[in-house]
Amino acid sequence: MNTSIAPAAQAPASTSSRLAPLLQVDNLKVHFPVPNSRLPFAGKRMLHAVDGVSFEVRPGETLGIVGESGCGKSTLSRALIGLNTPTSGSISWRGREIDTQGRRDPKLSKSMQMIFQNPIASLDPRLTIERVVAEPLTTHFPGLGATEVRQRVLRILERMGLSQAHLQRYPHEFSGGQCQRIGIARALISEPELVICDEPVSALDVSIQAQIVNLLKDLQRETGLAMIFVAHDLAVVKYISHRVLVMYLGRVMEMADKHVLYGSPHHPYTRALLAAVPRPDPATQRQARAVLGGDLPSPLALPSGCVFRTRCAHADAACAQQRPALERMDDGAAVACIHPQFARAEATSA
C-alpha cells in the first residue's frame, strides 16, 4: 500500500534490524487485583493495566510508546525495569529470559536503566548531586577508586551541561530541566545498553524540552544506546523514535516505523490520536476537526473484542466478537484491527 518511504529514513531501522534484539517482550500482562468496594465479600476484580503486549528493541534504536493516560504505558515500562511484577508473559534480555517473578539479577540493572517523569521527585533530596550520580557506579563497579568515581561523575555531568561547581549541591537547588539532566546522568553513568524513559520531558517547559530531546538524541548517536521512550506527546515521540508503538487500554493497537505510522496510520485509534494534536498554526486550526468522542472505558470492565470499538467510527458487530490480533501490513506496520481498510479509505478521501 505504502511504498513511498524515504530510503534515508529507513536506514537506521534496517541496520539495527540485522542485529539480534536486546530486549524481547512476549505477551506481557500486568494485572492488578482491585477490591470490590460495594460488595466486600464478592472477591477481587482484575484491572488489566497491560494486557498481552509483545515487542522487541534492537541495539541503537528508539522505540516510542504513546497512548493516553490510563493506557498502561507507565505500568509497562515499570514492569520492564522490574518495579512491577508481570502477571504472565516473558521478558528476554539478549535472548535469555529474565526471571520476572523473583529478584532481578543486579547485573541487569547495570545494562538497563530508567529516567523518570518527575525530575525533582526522582532525586533523593538529602543526597548531593555527586552522590546521586555516583551511586550506580559504586554499586555496579565496586572496585573503582574514589578519584576515578569522581572523575567519571564529573565527565558525565559536564556532558549534560553541568559543571564541577554543581557537585556538592542538593536537588532543590536546581531547576526542573537541570534535575532531568542529573537524572539522565545517573541513568547513563553505568553505561547501560538500554534506557527506559517514562515521560522524561512532559514536566518541562517547551524550550527545555527541546534541549533534553536533543541531548538524548546526541547521546544515542555517540554511544549507540537503545531507548524506550514513553510519552503522550506525539510530536516529541516522532522526533526521537525510530519505531512507534500505540497503546490503548493495555493493548497494542499499532506498531510501525515512525514514517509509516505518522505518514499513513492504519488503525482508527492512531488516526484519531494524530488528528487531535493541536498544530501551532492558526490558519488550519480554526476549522472543526474530527474529534474522538466519549471517554476511556473503565479498565476494570473492558469491552469485548476490540477494546477501542466503543469509540471507533468504523466499529460493527464483528468487532465485539473477537479480539483482533496484530497483523502485518504491506508497509511493515503491525495493526490490531479487523477493518484496517476503513481507516485507509478515510485517509485517501481526506
Place this chain on the structure above:
Amino acid sequence: MSVAHHSNATPLIEVDHLAVSFTTPNGGVVEAVRDVSFKLHKGKTLGIVGESGSGKSQTALSIMGLLPPNGFVNGSARYDGRDLLGMPAAELNRIRGDRVAMIFQDPMTALNPFLTIERQMTEVLQLHRKMSRKQAFERAVQMCEAVRIADARRRIKMYPHEFSGGMLQRVMIAMALLCEPDVLIADEPTTALDVTVQAQIIELLRDLQRDLGTAIILITHDMGVVASLCDDVMVMYGGRTMEYGSAQQIFEQPTHPYTIGLLDALPHLDDDCDTPLRAIAGNPPSGGAAVPGCAFAPRCTQAQAHCGEVRPELLAFNRADETLRLRACHVPIIELQSATRVGSAV
C-alpha cells in the same frame, strides 16, 4: 506605554500597568508580574503564553483577587469600567463567579471532594441568581448537558472522585458558565488532559463562545492550543510582556527573539523530524532579584551589549493597516529577520 486599541468600544476587561509581587519569609520581595497591560473585548479570546514562572497565572489570579496574603498588586484592572483591584470583597464577590468566572488548571484539586457536583454547582446559582434549590438543579443539569456530560441528571449527584479528569474539567467549565459570564479566565484548561479530550474541550469552548459571546482569557504554554482558540496573543517572559499581536501575526511573523525561539523549539508533527530541535539555551529565570535589562537577554542569541543593562520599552510598531502590535526588544526587526528564519517557519 498605554495600549491604544483599534476598537473604540469600552473593553470588558482593561488591565493597565499591572504588577504583582510577593514577600518572602526572609524579608525579600519577588516580582512575579511587571507592567502588564491588555484589553479584552466581547466575544474575543486573548491568549497569554509563557513558560513556568513567566507570571501568566499570577496575572489571572490578581485580576480575580485571589492572591495569597503575601501577594501584593499594583496598577489597575477594570471590568466594564469598574476597578477590580480596589474593590471591597463583598462587591468583588458579586462579580466573581457571576460576570467574571475562572477555570482552574487542576480540576482534581479545584473542586471540593466532600460535596457532590450538584451541591457545588447549585451553590453558585443560589448565591448569585437567588434561585431555589430546584430551579438551580435544573439549570445545573442543563449546563452539564451543554458541556456534553452524558447522563447528567444522574452523574451530577456524584462526587468529584467518581469522574475522570476530562469529565471534571467539563464540570469546571459548566460551573464557570452557569451564570453566563461575560468573561471566562481559563488557566491552562487542557494541560492536565489527553490530546483527544483536549480536542473535545477546545471544540466546546469554541462552541460556547459562539453561542454566548463570552470573552476568554486563555492562559497556556501550549502554542497549539493558542493557535486553535485565540484572536490575540500576549507572550510573557520573566513577568513582562515580550510581544503582543494577533494570533496570525504572532505565528506567521514573530518579531521577538523569545517568540521566535519558542516557536522554533516546538516539535512539529508535520515535519520529517530528522533535524534536531532548535532549543533555547539556558534556563528560565527563577524570580527574585529584578534584572536591570531585558529578562530574556541571558538566553537570547541576538542579545547586544546593552540588552542586559537597559530594559527595552514595550512599543507599538504596527503599520496603519494592521491591528495593534507591540514588542519589547532592542534588536530592530530588520536585523532579526536576517539573523533568524522569521516567516520562513510557516
